[in-house]
Amino acid sequence: AQTVTQSQPEMSVQEAETVTLSCTYDTSENNYYLFWYKQPPSRQMILVIRQEAYKQQNATENRFSVNFQKAAKSFSLKISDSQLGDTAMYFCAFMKHANYGQNFVFGPGTRLSVLP
């Protein structure tokens, strides 16, 4: 079974600064997908960024980027130029490749506070 670990329950960062959220996972699969979701106080989970395991290039979405280290099974999220609206719970998620079926495994989450 796959597991996802986020070792930082809470983090804070000053507005406009950069912060990195850690995520490690355990799997014996070779093909899989990794995601970062954010959940603001409104409760809705929003996809931040995604990475396919077979792609060596790290994914980037505007101010969000990842550092994907497949051998180390590490998938950290870097938020640059942090904004107040980035305050949320951040979940790292793993999904193995399959011909059918959705079964995400989520980490416990990191609560990020962006301070003015």
Add this chain to the structure above:
Amino acid sequence: KAGVTQTPRYLIKTRGQQVTLSCSPISGHRSVSWYQQTPGQGLQFLFEYFSETQRNKGNFPGRFSGRQFSNSRSEMNVSTLELGDSALYLCASSLDSGVLYNSPLHFGNGTRLTVT
């Protein structure tokens, strides 16, 4: 395009009762999955439906069941409610889990269930 709609947003039930939660996916999305979110256990996968068939199931007792209709709308039912069932129940839809990279999960705002 309308997002994933979950009803009701809040629900209060007593132990022993049953409850039905509803989820309307994004138009065109055929996969609907359900997650239970609690402070202690985080996000846990309940089950996934695709074309009216349950394709994946998490490790939850048989009191938790679901179904999907021909229009892809889904319902989740919990019978004989227990205090531990108090949680935020999230529904997520995706286009087609056969093309995983292009089918991230789109979440609804959830139903907050309180069992007293």
